[in-house]
Amino acid sequence: xxxxxxxxxxxxxxxxxxxxxxxxxxxxxxxxxxxxxxxxxxxxxxxxxxxxxxxxxxxxxxxxxxxxxxxxxxxxxxxxxxxxxxxxxxxxxxxxxx
Amino acid sequence: xxxxxxxxxxxxxxxxxxxxxxxxxxxxxxxxxxxxxxxxxxxxxxxxxxxxxxxxxxxxxxxxxxxxxxxxxxxxxxxxxxxxxxxxxxxxxxxxxxxxxxxxxxxxxxxxxxxxxxxxxxxxxxxxxxxxxxxxxxxxxxxxxxxxxxxxxxxxxxxxxxxxxxxxxxxxxxxxxxxxxxxxxxxxxxxxxxxxxxxxxxxxxxxxxxxxxxxxxxxxxxxxxxxxxxxxxxxxxxxxxxxxxxxxxxxxxxxxxxxxxxxxxxxxxxxxxxxxxxxxxxxxxxxxxxxxxxxxxxxxxxxxxxxxxxxxxxxxxxxxxxxxxxxxxxxxxxxxxxxxxxxxxxxxxxxxxxxxxxxxxxxxxxxxxxxxxxxxxxxxxxxxxxxxxxxxxxxxxxxxxxxxxxxxxxxxxxxxxxxxxxxxxxxxxxxxxxxxxxxxxxxxxxxxxxxxxxxxxxxxxxxxxxxxxxx
Numbered sequence: 390x391x392x393x394x395x396x397x398x399x400x401x402x403x404x405x406x407x408x409x410x411x412x413x414x415x416x417x418x419x420x421x422x423x424x425x426x427x428x429x430x431x432x433x434x435x436x437x438x439x440x441x442x443x444x445x446x447x448x449x450x451x452x453x454x455x456x457x458x459x460x461x462x463x464x465x466x467x468x469x470x471x472x473x474x475x476x477x478x479x480x481x482x483x484x485x486x487x
Numbered sequence: 488x489x490x491x492x493x494x495x496x497x498x499x500x501x502x503x504x505x506x507x508x509x510x511x512x513x514x515x516x517x518x519x520x521x522x523x524x525x526x527x528x529x530x531x532x533x534x535x536x537x538x539x540x541x542x543x544x545x546x547x548x549x550x551x552x553x554x555x556x557x558x559x560x561x562x563x564x565x566x567x568x569x570x571x572x573x574x575x576x577x578x579x580x581x582x583x584x585x586x587x588x589x590x591x592x593x594x595x596x597x598x599x600x601x602x603x604x605x606x607x608x609x610x611x612x613x614x615x616x617x618x619x620x621x622x623x624x625x626x627x628x629x630x631x632x633x634x635x636x637x638x639x640x641x642x643x644x645x646x647x648x649x650x651x652x653x654x655x656x657x658x659x660x661x662x663x664x665x666x667x668x669x670x671x672x673x674x675x676x677x678x679x680x681x682x683x684x685x686x687x688x689x690x691x692x693x694x695x696x697x698x699x700x701x702x703x704x705x706x707x708x709x710x711x712x713x714x715x716x717x718x719x720x721x722x723x724x725x726x727x728x729x730x731x732x733x734x735x736x737x738x739x740x741x742x743x744x745x746x747x748x749x750x751x752x753x754x755x756x757x758x759x760x761x762x763x764x765x766x767x768x769x770x771x772x773x774x775x776x777x778x779x780x781x782x783x784x785x786x787x788x789x790x791x792x793x794x795x796x797x798x799x800x801x802x803x804x805x806x807x808x809x810x811x812x813x814x815x816x817x818x819x820x821x822x823x824x825x826x827x828x829x830x831x832x833x834x835x836x837x838x839x840x841x842x843x844x845x846x847x848x849x850x851x852x853x854x855x856x857x858x859x860x861x862x863x864x865x866x867x868x869x870x871x872x873x874x875x876x877x878x879x880x881x882x883x884x885x886x887x888x889x890x891x892x893x894x895x896x897x898x899x900x901x902x903x904x905x906x907x908x909x910x911x912x913x914x915x916x917x918x919x920x921x922x923x924x925x926x927x928x929x930x931x932x933x934x935x936x937x938x939x940x941x942x943x944x945x946x947x948x949x950x951x952x953x954x955x956x957x958x
């Protein structure tokens with residue numbers, strides 16, 4: 390499987406990853422090389438094999454529902470690049486998608 | 488210290504002096520915290536002086552890979568996107584080591600978001616191998632491995648998603664352990680691939696690794712994947728390998744790219760174990776070649792999801808020139824993430840995207856089942872599997888940076904243990920061409936005790952132990 394530049398552009402957009410000039414071509418080549426190796430997976434017949442998402446047999450353990458102190462508002466906001474009135478501050482959201 | 492021959496403060500000062508003397512060349516540490524370390528050491532001095540109850544690691548200096556949150560200390564995952572991030576809490580592993588008396592000295596360098604096998608993907612600077620400064624220390628926990636190897640830490644923490652503790656331990660000639668998935672709480676670990684990540688120790692002896700594991704392991708209500716299995720790393724440690732069946736897999740001992748010098752040291756180590764009373768058994772791991780391919784779908788897919796949180800809004804870096812919210816995302820992530828992280832985010836996003844999910848992600852998860860079954864089958868015939876940790880000794884800086892796939896192949900002998908959730912340890916088994924060779928011991932889930940016992944038996948039988956690299 391090779392990856393075309395348009396696919397790199399699409400995937401980068403899905404991941405909200407800005408690319409520099411010329412990077413679409415660079416990553417198209419590199420990712421195609423990696424996928425070339427990964428394509429060997431298709432050699433295996435996995436028709437009747439269940440997928441594994443996690444490997445240890447621990448099923449939905451729950452802790453007791455005991456309230457305990459967490460971060461207060463100031464602590465939660467302490468790392469924010471911008472904040473206002475106790476909220477995270479973001480730029481305008483109403484621009485059209487590129 | 489119990490014999491009053493030295494004190495935690497004296498030990499810390501010696502450690503800080505060693506760091507001062509050597510880290511200008513090795514570059515293992517990203518940042519040091521001498522002020523808080525001196526306060527912690529002084530408190531430990533008091534406990535020793537007054538005869539108060541002591542923790543199992545009381546007064547021992549400890550370095551931490553820059554992916555574990557330490558309360559109030561800048562923690563960046565080796566990435567510019569987290570520059571300036573000061574977590575408001577300790578990771579559970581850190582909290583437990585603190586409670587055991589360990590003295591926290593600083594944060595060690597690593598590949599950005601733990602993605603890499605050489606520490607050259609750090610967003611700050613590369614770390615050099617103390618055994619040969621033109622060589623990489625391995626990765627991603629290369630700073631922790633190099634710090635222990637250079638005598639700049641007695642113990643250090645790392646994380647292992649595909650080999651990121653064991654491979655640098657091998658390349659730096661120290662002991663490194665990756666526990667069973669779920670053995671150590673991941674609370675406070677900056678996530679890379681959540682179904683694979685585990686925290687573990689670097690030390691200069693198997694016994695020290697067992698001690699640290701005993702402190703860190705066990706159920707934590709803050710990590711739902713941490714297990715309530717009983718923790719006993721120590722009582723069988725010295726039991727030897729008499730009567731144990733040691734598995735050797737041809738797929739590992741004849742893996743492509745295995746250097747003759749590495750193979751020779753590992754073959755000798757296997758014979759040492761046989762000489763110490765172990766029974767050697769041939770086992771098969773037929774899906775080894777496919778494991779690497781499955782890993783490089785599963786891990787990037789999980790990473791692409793985990794790293795979506797770095798958006799320039801809640802913490803870390805943010806592009807001040809963005810005009811809109813989406814520009815904040817695009818520009819912050821463009822500037823903040825290095826090439827390998829971008830590569831993996833795109834690979835993972837692609838594998839999860841509409842139209843490719845079945846062909847890549849689902850397929851990789853099914854192959855993961857086959858890899859796990861290989862190990863389950865093998866462990867019916869043996870108690871532990873022994874192999875090289877890394878096919879090669881430490882390679883030169885820059886040798887693989889232009890070829891991502893060549894770098895990925897560094898993990899071919901370690902990532903199976905992550906896919907199957909197994910505990911594994913790497914320990915030194917000699918040198919090839921003047922550089923350390925690592926021996927890997929893998930054991931069934933929850934059997935860290937077996938991996939540690941085999942490793943300790945090798946130390947005793949061979950007399951080979953980790954030592955500080957000469958300056």
